Amino acid sequence: MRSRRKEGPEKLTGVAKYIDDFRFQDVLHAVTVRATVPRGRIKQIHFDPSFDWTGVVVATADDIPGENTVLLIERDQPVLARDEVRHVEEPLLVLGHPDRAMAYDASKHVRIDYDPLEPVLDPERSSTVFKSFEIQKGDLEAGFAEADAIVEEEYRVPHQEQAYIETNGIAAWEESDGTLVVLGSMQCPYYVHKALLPIFPRDPGKIRVIQAATGGGFGGKEEYPNIIAAHAALLALKAKRPVKLVYDRHEDMRATTKRHPARIRHRTGVRRDGTLVAQDIDVLMDGGAYITLSPVVLSRGILHASGPYECPNVRIRGRVVATNTPPNGAFRGFGAPQTLFAAELHMEKIAKTLGIDSVALRRKNLFRLGSTTATGQVLRESVGARQTLDRALEKSQYSRRKKAAARWNRVRKNPTWRGVGLATVFHGAGFTGSGEIFLKSRAGVRLTPAGDIVVDAASTEIGQGTTSILAQIVAEALDVPYEWIRVETPDTNQVPNSGPTVASRTCMIVGGLLERSADKIKERLAADGVRWPLTRAALRGKNLSITEEFEKPGEIEWDEETYRGDAYGAYGYATLVAEVEVDKLTYEVTIRDVVTAQDVGRAINPLLVEGQILGGTVQGIGYALLENVVFENGAMANAQFTNYVIPTTLDTPPIRVEIVEEPYSRGPFGAKGVGELPMDVPAPAIVAAIHDATGLFLTALPALPEQIEEAFHDRAPRQR
Amino acid sequence: MIELRVNGRKRRFRGPAFKRLLDVLREDFRLTGTKEGCGEGECGACTVLIDGEPVNACLVPVCQVAGRRVETVEALGTPEGLSPLQKAFLEAGGTQCGICTPGMLVTAWAYLRSGGRDDPDAIRVALSGNLCRCTGYQQIVESVLTAVRRR
Ligand code: FES
Ligand code: FES
Numbered sequence: 001m002r003s004r005r006k007e008g009p010e011k012l013t014g015v016a017k018y019i020d021d022f023r024f025q026d027v028l029h030a031v032t033v034r035a036t037v038p039r040g041r042i043k044q045i046h047f048d049p050s051f052d053w054t055g056v057v058v059a060t061a062d063d064i065p066g067e068n069t070v071l072l073i074e075r076d077q078p079v080l081a082r083d084e085v086r087h088v089e090e091p092l093l094v095l096g097h098p099d100r101a102m103a104y105d106a107s108k109h110v111r112i113d114y115d116p117l118e119p120v121l122d123p124e125r126s127s128t129v130f131k132s133f134e135i136q137k138g139d140l141e142a143g144f145a146e147a148d149a150i151v152e153e154e155y156r157v158p159h160q161e162q163a164y165i166e167t168n169g170i171a172a173w174e175e176s177d178g179t180l181v182v183l184g185s186m187q188c189p190y191y192v193h194k195a196l197l198p199i200f201p202r203d204p205g206k207i208r209v210i211q212a213a214t215g216g217g218f219g220g221k222e223e224y225p226n227i228i229a230a231h232a233a234l235l236a237l238k239a240k241r242p243v244k245l246v247y248d249r250h251e252d253m254r255a256t257t258k259r260h261p262a263r264i265r266h267r268t269g270v271r272r273d274g275t276l277v278a279q280d281i282d283v284l285m286d287g288g289a290y291i292t293l294s295p296v297v298l299s300r301g302i303l304h305a306s307g308p309y310e311c312p313n314v315r316i317r318g319r320v321v322a323t324n325t326p327p328n329g330a331f332r333g334f335g336a337p338q339t340l341f342a343a344e345l346h347m348e349k350i351a352k353t354l355g356i357d358s359v360a361l362r363r364k365n366l367f368r369l370g371s372t373t374a375t376g377q378v379l380r381e382s383v384g385a386r387q388t389l390d391r392a393l394e395k396s397q398y399s400r401r402k403k404a405a406a407r408w409n410r411v412r413k414n415p416t417w418r419g420v421g422l423a424t425v426f427h428g429a430g431f432t433g434s435g436e437i438f439l440k441s442r443a444g445v446r447l448t449p450a451g452d453i454v455v456d457a458a459s460t461e462i463g464q465g466t467t468s469i470l471a472q473i474v475a476e477a478l479d480v481p482y483e484w485i486r487v488e489t490p491d492t493n494q495v496p497n498s499g500p501t502v503a504s505r506t507c508m509i510v511g512g513l514l515e516r517s518a519d520k521i522k523e524r525l526a527a528d529g530v531r532w533p534l535t536r537a538a539l540r541g542k543n544l545s546i547t548e549e550f551e552k553p554g555e556i557e558w559d560e561e562t563y564r565g566d567a568y569g570a571y572g573y574a575t576l577v578a579e580v581e582v583d584k585l586t587y588e589v590t591i592r593d594v595v596t597a598q599d600v601g602r603a604i605n606p607l608l609v610e611g612q613i614l615g616g617t618v619q620g621i622g623y624a625l626l627e628n629v630v631f632e633n634g635a636m637a638n639a640q641f642t643n644y645v646i647p648t649t650l651d652t653p654p655i656r657v658e659i660v661e662e663p664y665s666r667g668p669f670g671a672k673g674v675g676e677l678p679m680d681v682p683a684p685a686i687v688a689a690i691h692d693a694t695g696l697f698l699t700a701l702p703a704l705p706e707q708i709e710e711a712f713h714d715r716a717p718r719q720r
Numbered sequence: 721m722i723e724l725r726v727n728g729r730k731r732r733f734r735g736p737a738f739k740r741l742l743d744v745l746r747e748d749f750r751l752t753g754t755k756e757g758c759g760e761g762e763c764g765a766c767t768v769l770i771d772g773e774p775v776n777a778c779l780v781p782v783c784q785v786a787g788r789r790v791e792t793v794e795a796l797g798t799p800e801g802l803s804p805l806q807k808a809f810l811e812a813g814g815t816q817c818g819i820c821t822p823g824m825l826v827t828a829w830a831y832l833r834s835g836g837r838d839d840p841d842a843i844r845v846a847l848s849g850n851l852c853r854c855t856g857y858q859q860i861v862e863s864v865l866t867a868v869r870r871r
């Protein structure tokens with residue numbers, strides 16, 4: 001069903017309320033004062049005596065009633081630094097003024113003296129390992145002994161900024177009954193709730209977190225709002241009035257989390273015919289100053305590091321280390337785009353080394369039904385890898401295009417080189433291993449006395465279509481019109497904890513709970529003698545409510561200690577074919593054509609699925625060609641849209657999307673995750689296409705003209 | 721005091737002459753449909769029409785629009801009464817998170833009114849000053865194309 005976006009009309013008329021659109025009586029506009037050095041001991045904070053401080057309220061670490069910690073995986077990150085700073089932009093205090101301009105002014109009159117300490121800015125030199133993992137399968141040495149060739153390479157991927165168009169922002173106030181209310185732009189209201197409790201100890205029911213309309217997240221509003229909420233709440237409690245804390249673009253880019261940069265080494269043993277016999281992979285990620293979600297990002301990174309290929313002998317080692325830069329965090333794909341870039345490009349390298357076709361190489365090793373992954377998981381169903389490859393090759397007319405490009409390149413006077421490249425990836429849907437079991441998510445469906453059907457879930461709409469998809473699943477299960485379903489605003493006082501809106505889990509996991517809830521409602525109604533087609537009149541006065549909790553699927557076994565077993569319930573698969581053109585003079589890369597085929601299990605709403613695929617593909621194009629976070633002394637130096645360039649309409653070609661449907665028995669109507677998969681596949685395909693065009697084998701992102709020029713100088717260039 | 725016409729209505733602004741038009745619209749006139757994404761003329765989220773031309777309201781001091789015609793997304797339609805352009809966006813998936821949407825719509829509106837062609841490439845050029853991080857643009861281009869074809 002191509003049902004229309006439920007909240008679309010509000011968004012299309014400017015009626016939808018984002019956090020900055022709310023007005024509050026007596027509000028203070030807050031500004032965060034931040035560290036200016038990457039590492040140092042705080043000696044003293046000065047408030048410029050020549051400035052008029054009347055009307056300014058200041059909150060520091062001393063005002064925190066509970067623990068000075070941002071609770072996530074570890075308690076290592078302070079809400080406000082007190083003694084020591086570990087990265088530039090680390091928050092030190094929050095101040096507020098009724099006039100926003102005055103608040104900014106005041107923040108410029110705070111000076112901090114430090115005893116500087118030597119920062120660690122190179123992850124290779126870090127001695128603090130936040131987390132390490134190892135995956136083992138088969139016998140690596142025996143595998144290498146069997147190999148006809150061993151192919152080695154090192155790959156690098158940079159930071160990437162989420163660049164949602166709405167910057168982060170939160171408002172906070174205390175109600176007269178002592179409830180601390182937090183409202184704002186966020187992906188995970190229950191994460192914020194959990195993080196606020198230790199900082200502001202009180203009855204959990206007296207902290208209420210509500211999501212406002214959210215202008216994009218992509219992971220960037222998964223964990224960071226915990227900090228902003230704490231800051232806003234702290235100042236609101238101190239000032240005894242509402243506080244609004246909205247970042248400007250510069251601050252948002254400099255201070256908040258980004259995608260983890262990584263260095264990935266591959267050493268692969270292959271037979272002459274292309275059969276993989278051994279994969280030894282080493283992943284190093286830069287976590288930044290605090291742990292945040294790094295262990296999980298690393299975990300996801302290594303679980304995808306060997307690509308969608310079967311190999312009998314595998315070792316994957318990964319570690320994420322501390323450096324003195326702002327902490328890195330969640331970004332669509334969550335570790336997988338990093339390691340899949342390396343894995344897929346390495347397939348190109350292997351093909352090149354063996355002198356065989358990279359498509360044939362992939363086809364030989366690609367996952368199929370019954371394949372065993374690196375963690376020893378047997379893929380029992382819903383494996384659409386091959387179908388995505390076939391479909392993308394066919395729709396793009398891959399071989400014809402590749403030949404045409406080669407013909408074009410033979411004409412010396414042509415101003416460009418052309419090339420065609422592809423990549424195939426997989427992406428686990430939902431949380432890893434036992435993640436869902438720990439979460440014990442709950443979601444439900446309710447009939448109101450007035451005859452409304454209401455969906456209760458904490459899953460947030462951040463652009464991807466949650467509201468519409470969840471309503472569709474319930475409408476379909478109850479066999480009623482989509483328009484009848486209302487989806488409750490995520491508000492921790494109103495809805496059960498359906499888990500965070502991350503990891504491509506909403507449709508599959510939360511949708512699954514709702515499908516079950518709706519099925520039960522249907523049974524009850526039928527037992528009550530209600531007949532279909534349902535009428536609203538028949539629903540009136542029913543007052544039924546069903547909430548379902550996640551149950552561990554019986555056959556899934558995962559060992560967190562050894563990293564063996566069923567890492568995910570199911571995987572999505574994608575192939576992307578890109579044709580590029582490289583200017584011989586400027587080395588600028590233009591994308592001429594993109595075709596992508598993606599196996600999403602089942603597309604509950606093809607329009608929204610296409611929207612996810614298109615959006616993710618363009619973020620991947622940005623990752624591949626444009627997005628370059630420049631660091632200077634531990635801080636982002638180009639923290640503006642002027643110089644941190646994301647794709648515009650003119651940087652993106654028309655993209656052809658092919659949806660492949662290999663249903664997953666446990667997903668609602670067969671659906672698997674959709675959100676992250678599209679992000680994984682463009683970068684390796686585009687870099688492979690540049691290789692095809694120029695003969696240059698780039699191993700790092702982004703593939704800027706400067707990098708291409710450098711590569712030409714480094715290696716024997718192809719004749720112009 | 722500065723007088724201007726906003727969405728067909730005469731409005732008066734009393735305050736600093738160099739206040740950004742964006743803030744005057746949002747704070748003084750309570751027209752929060754126009755959004756801020758960057759505050760430096762790069763993202764287009766704040767696009768409004770000044771005498772029919774799309775302009776970044778974050779770069780315009782209010783004194784510059786004295787006596788002129790300003791149009792914002794609020795003039796296009798309401799949730800119950802969407803304009804044809806807004807309907808096309810709804811049908812073709814032109815909005816996702818929605819934060820770029822008012823600016824996109826306003827730019828597209830100018831394109832439509834100026835007789836913009838039924839041509840995806842021309843639409844891409846017209847929208848090139850409006851950043852969207854969600855949609856990958858294609859469904860936006862298709863939305864505008866749909867509206868152009870129905871014009
Ligand atoms: S806010 Fe005006 S262009 Fe970005
Ligand atoms: S719809 Fe989210 S930025 Fe365009």
